[in-house]
Amino acid sequence: MTMRPSVRDAMLAAVPSLRAFAISLCGNVDRADDLVQETLLRAMANINSFQPGTNMSAWLFTILRNLFRSEYRKRRREVEDTDGGYAETLKSHPEQQSRVEFEEFRAALAKLPSDQREALVLVGASGFSYEEAAAICDCAVGTIKSRVNRARTRLSELLSIDSAEDFGPDHATRAALSAGGRG
Amino acid sequence: MHTEASSRRAGGRLSREDQRRLGDILQRVYDDVVRQGVPDRFKLLLNELKDEREAGQAQATAAYGQGEVHARGAGRGDVASDRTMDAKGIDDSRRKGPQR
Numbered sequence: 001m002t003m004r005p006s007v008r009d010a011m012l013a014a015v016p017s018l019r020a021f022a023i024s025l026c027g028n029v030d031r032a033d034d035l036v037q038e039t040l041l042r043a044m045a046n047i048n049s050f051q052p053g054t055n056m057s058a059w060l061f062t063i064l065r066n067l068f069r070s071e072y073r074k075r076r077r078e079v080e081d082t083d084g085g086y087a088e089t090l091k092s093h094p095e096q097q098s099r100v101e102f103e104e105f106r107a108a109l110a111k112l113p114s115d116q117r118e119a120l121v122l123v124g125a126s127g128f129s130y131e132e133a134a135a136i137c138d139c140a141v142g143t144i145k146s147r148v149n150r151a152r153t154r155l156s157e158l159l160s161i162d163s164a165e166d167f168g169p170d171h172a173t174r175a176a177l178s179a180g181g182r183g
Numbered sequence: 184m185h186t187e188a189s190s191r192r193a194g195g196r197l198s199r200e201d202q203r204r205l206g207d208i209l210q211r212v213y214d215d216v217v218r219q220g221v222p223d224r225f226k227l228l229l230n231e232l233k234d235e236r237e238a239g240q241a242q243a244t245a246a247y248g249q250g251e252v253h254a255r256g257a258g259r260g261d262v263a264s265d266r267t268m269d270a271k272g273i274d275d276s277r278r279k280g281p282q283r
Contacts, residue, residue: 040228041232
């Protein structure tokens with residue numbers, strides 16, 4: 001008997017999304033990768049608690065989220081790295097305009113309370129339903145909906161989205177100029 | 184094209200257009216990381232765990248021959264995950280009944 005390929009493959013398949021989620025939580029690629037690694041180790045140590053036939057990805061997200069909250073959040077001050085590790089992932093982005101836009105958005109995302117941020121990312125990017133996100137975050141569905149709404153509203157305020165033009169190419173150009181001015 | 188910033192401020196909710204734009208860039212930022220795929224460290228990690236598990240399985244098989252099936256993996260140090268995975272092989276546990 002060997003490790004079932006389906007289990008290993010399911011874990012591997014979840015890694016890219018786990019990393020994206022972890023980066024959104026940590027704001028730092030290195031810490032996020034450590035968090036993903038710890039998640040995989042924890043998952044394998046507790047594979048007996050995984051219900052076959054259920055969503056492996058959701059299970060791994062739950063573990064990652066709990067690990068982050070229990071351990072990484074204690075180090076929040078040092079974890080908050082608004083211009084460090086995450087920027088590393090963006091350096092190779094081929095489109096400067098998008099890079100600036102990404103950085104601006106990521107900086108705004110980092111300013112959200114963590115409970116709002118995780119809810120928004122789970123529902124808005126990771127593809128989970130409100131119900132799944134509620135299970136991952138161990139809260140009511142209504143709470144997730146409320147957090148997502150508050151996150152969206154706060155993001156729009158941070159990004160000053162007052163018109164369509166403000167979030168298009170022109171906006172990115174202004175952001176690029178602004179970024180250049182900041183040095 | 185314009186958004187409904189004024190109605191948003193009044194109602195405290197974003198317009199659909201604002202939500203769509205926020206959702207769009209959130210997805211792009213997220214997918215930018217997803218597209219990086221699986222870094223080698225995680226492939227290596229899972230391979231290492233698999234290898235250690237297989238080694239543990241060999242020990243367990245020998246132990247089983249001596250009537251010591253419960254010795255499987257026990258005391259093998261820090262990779263507790265490995266033996267747990269080994270013991271629980273998801274579908275096998277259904278076919279073969281409880282294994283510990």
